Amino acid sequence: MEPSPQKSASKWSRASKWSEEHGAPLGCVGCFTVVFVIVIIGVLISYFSGENPLQNSLRASVEFTGTQFMITNNDDFDWSNVTFTINPGYLGGGFSLWVSRVRSGQTYSVGTMQFAKGDGTRFNPFTTKPQEISISCDEGFWGGGWK
Numbered sequence: 442m443e444p445s446p447q448k449s450a451s452k453w454s455r456a457s458k459w460s461e462e463h464g465a466p467l468g469c470v471g472c473f474t475v476v477f478v479i480v481i482i483g484v485l486i487s488y489f490s491g492e493n494p495l496q497n498s499l500r501a502s503v504e505f506t507g508t509q510f511m512i513t514n515n516d517d518f519d520w521s522n523v524t525f526t527i528n529p530g531y532l533g534g535g536f537s538l539w540v541s542r543v544r545s546g547q548t549y550s551v552g553t554m555q556f557a558k559g560d561g562t563r564f565n566p567f568t569t570k571p572q573e574i575s576i577s578c579d580e581g582f583w584g585g586g587w588k
């Protein structure tokens with residue numbers, strides 16, 4: 442038995458009335474719902490495909506001397522297009538340094554003042570404690586930190 446047109450019209454008018462009272466057009470609510478579902482599906486696919494970018498896929502070791510970072514590539518391959526980031530944060534607020542290549546087995550020594558934010562602010566180890574470091578390159582990712 443099919444629902445009567447009068448009954449479905451009444452449901453539509455109630456939803457429309459709610460939408461008008463709360464200032465949200467039904468089209469916007471539908472769009473947000475679709476975007477939300479697409480994002481959730483993308484996250485689930487990425488997670489279950491094993492391509493989690495937050496997992497360490499590089500082998501590295503990092504020492505901090507107080508004025509320099511000693512970063513060692515422990516992999517049996519070179520890293521290319523490498524970005525080192527101190528205190529990366531979730532919104533890209535860290536201090537970064539880009540280098541074209543770090544060879545396999547190489548220890549890359551770099552002064553702390555070489556790291557900068559996008560606005561040009563330099564990392565100063567006397568005013569800011571390094572807590573985390575991340576390494577990202579064409580070959581993978583590594584992250585670690587200090588207590």
